[in-house]
Amino acid sequence: MNGDTLSIRRVGIDTWRESVAFLHRECPVVRAAGFQALSKVKVQANGQVLFAVLNVVDDAAIVGPLELGLSEDAFTRLGVAPGHAARIDQAEPPSSIAALHRKIAGERLGREDLRAVVQDIAAARYSKIELAAFVVATNQFELDRDEVLHLTEAMIGVGRRLDWRAELGGGPVVDKHCIGGIPGNRTSMLVVPIVAAHGMRCPKTSSRAITSPAGTADTMEVLAEVELPLQRLQEIVRATHGCLAWGGTADLSPADDILISVERPLAIDSPGQMVASILSKKIAAGSTHLVLDIPVGPTAKVRSMPAAQRLKRLFEVVASRLGLQLDAVITDGREPIGRGIGPVLEARDVMQVLQNHPDAPQDLRQKSLRLAGRVIEFDPDVRGGEGYRIARDILDSGRALASMNAIIDAQGRRAVPPPPGDKLFDVLAPSDGVVVGIDNLRLARIARLSGAPQVPGAGVDLRVKLGQAVKAGDPLYRLHARFEADFSFACRMAQQDSGYRLGSADQVPREFATETF
């Protein structure tokens, strides 16, 4: 719309996955074109093109009238040096916005529609408002199986894709993933060394915590380096059969990475979006075989067996059409797994299980053995039903510990692991009773407020679990924090509502998952 040339300026504001252009209110382009705050604009410089949302600025110290300010995200994405000439035009709406509107109106979208939407999302052409509209619309008019398949394919299509078989030779590349929502559920750190010890390749990449008090990458980081270049990872997997690294998902599924930036604040995680998000990242990461953990419980992400089974079938259908071998397992999600919640405390639980320590949490041990057994049964030489026994033998014999130590050493052992937080507060039972409820969400929240995962030693250490009897004044759990501000806030939240419910033995909720492993 205008030939006017502006000078690029980097504006040090982190707009979190949204490209923002800052123009001064007196900028001639703004005045002539009648750009308004939140208009979409097209930035062109040095042959590069960027779509951004406009913020109007009244302070020449941020951008002058002849400058084009770019947020950190926008600046990085455009990749042109400060001071370079740029022009700015009114942006046509992204071509897929018509498809977005059809979805908002309740229509089914086809393969090409979803490809166009995902390409525009990955290219950062959607504003936060449009992203939120897509997330809510696909949450409400549930995506059908074909739509989920096409969304998943489209997400794979815009990202980078790893192929371990080229590097490591043929045969399965196994993985294990949980849909999330259960604090302390660090089974990956046991499954990987067990199946690696069995000789399967398991190049596990994990995320850091988004809304939880610890992701697998945060917990592993207590023990070893996790930010490793791809080539190092390949060497480590060749040497040890496994790794436990941070995934850096932005490369593998850039559209998902952007969608998460609005799903997280909205706390929306619809089945279709969950399936597309998880399967796109697993396939992009080069997995051929996946065991999927779907916990079900009153405060888990999935809250009834029918819902869990619908989700399982959706995962199975889409995985099968994408050629991924999937074994989806519905598990007990009534309460946190293990004792610790927070990176350091969870790493302690994991190491106790590997060391066959008498204090090792048995629920974490049992669940990990069962999941590892299911992975081992992907081995064509293992008979159905034999996996669990093989996994248990590997763990009991110390071979899993040896495998874990090899992986830790290969990734780079941390000389001095961070200590547990030394500000301690015991949350006590207000009365005699049996533990009849532990709210996963509340415990996760309290652990986060105590500082986890940014403060690795912060979190919650559970003393009693479902079905156990306590006397008034017995500790339910212990808070660990490092900073006074976190500590007092977390204590206050725990005192308002500890997340524990006490009652009588007959009130303990039964395990939903009846499936045997």
Next chain:
Amino acid sequence: MNGDTLSIRRVGIDTWRESVAFLHRECPVVRAAGFQALSKVKVQANGQVLFAVLNVVDDAAIVGPLELGLSEDAFTRLGVAPGHAARIDQAEPPSSIAALHRKIAGERLGREDLRAVVQDIAAARYSKIELAAFVVATNQFELDRDEVLHLTEAMIGVGRRLDWRAELGGGPVVDKHCIGGIPGNRTSMLVVPIVAAHGMRCPKTSSRAITSPAGTADTMEVLAEVELPLQRLQEIVRATHGCLAWGGTADLSPADDILISVERPLAIDSPGQMVASILSKKIAAGSTHLVLDIPVGPTAKVRSMPAAQRLKRLFEVVASRLGLQLDAVITDGREPIGRGIGPVLEARDVMQVLQNHPDAPQDLRQKSLRLAGRVIEFDPDVRGGEGYRIARDILDSGRALASMNAIIDAQGRRAVPPPPGDKLFDVLAPSDGVVVGIDNLRLARIARLSGAPQVPGAGVDLRVKLGQAVKAGDPLYRLHARFEADFSFACRMAQQDSGYRLGSADQVPREFATETF
């Protein structure tokens, strides 16, 4: 969460109805609390409280590590001077977010739910993402009549409410409103002087254009001052019975004003939101009787008679439960009304009708007379069916013109009205034929690109309307612009697609609205 005290700094960025807090990445509060970009934070200073979305800044020239930067919106809302101490805490989510999630999940919301949502929206506690989620969710799971009523009541409840009767004595306070979408539809500027000349009180407040090339306030501003304090308006209405002023909707319906900031970029205008938005503003503005114009046509907001009738009934039900006398009229929305599109050109049309000028556009005259007649029939002394004749007598006798001149003088006549844009381009018929379609959206878009409403003289002047025959090379319409950049862009868009369709006489779409006035 933290007692840490920061110093307030005004950051001159216009975030358009969203309160944004800028904190430096090295700010101790950010580090200790693990705030992330887009976290919601609670700002407290000098007894005031503000909720804001956090942006993390890496440039100390924007905010230093011990400063709390506030966007223009946030700064104005908080109302505390720069340099004042402030503390910042993690914000609890707004209490109504649970209701938002229930709406996203498809549930009905009750009166208290909607009141809580609207209060949180009006208090700027919702992020743009949450606003978009609310707008999409209420668009998809259509609000039922009770929900629309409760949403409307809640919107009225959070705003300021005018009561003209206290100022002007008893009797009806009449108003006329159109749901929008039809370019050139400036009937208010004729209805107000006609009904004022009849002796009814019509304190009309209008909006400026949001997505259209001209709002009534923009067009009236060509002739007179429109930004008038309330007390002046009351004096003007006492003296002339009418006014045509800018409404400054933010005061009357602050929640609506904020919702529009996401409805506009999403182009969502669902029936429930439309009814709540319009009726809340009319009731807040003190109207007791309202004639509502619902145009229907292939490129109007409402595209079928069944949809128009559903919308009409929804307006009627909600208005009746709120004690507003409503007469909703379904009108012909197949094409723009009058000739001009853009403030100066529309003002010319209006004045030609008032002056009984031989060139006056007859469609604008007829529609205005019919709507004015319906308003006049709110007068208990007027018999049903007599309104149109009374309105026509007032217009033909010159009393409407005299009434308009009195209003213009009272508001403050503009000595030198802005001229029509002098960069001219005639869009020509590509072939012989009859005009069988004029796309309201396309014409509005082209008029906007030519500079309207920011450039009052810019816009489009239609030469032929539906059903008229043209020869190849005859002008369809003339573009007016002031600035070269606007001009060339608008010409290009008009050449790509003029918005006119030519065909044969039998292809002219029939008028949908069969209702007689």
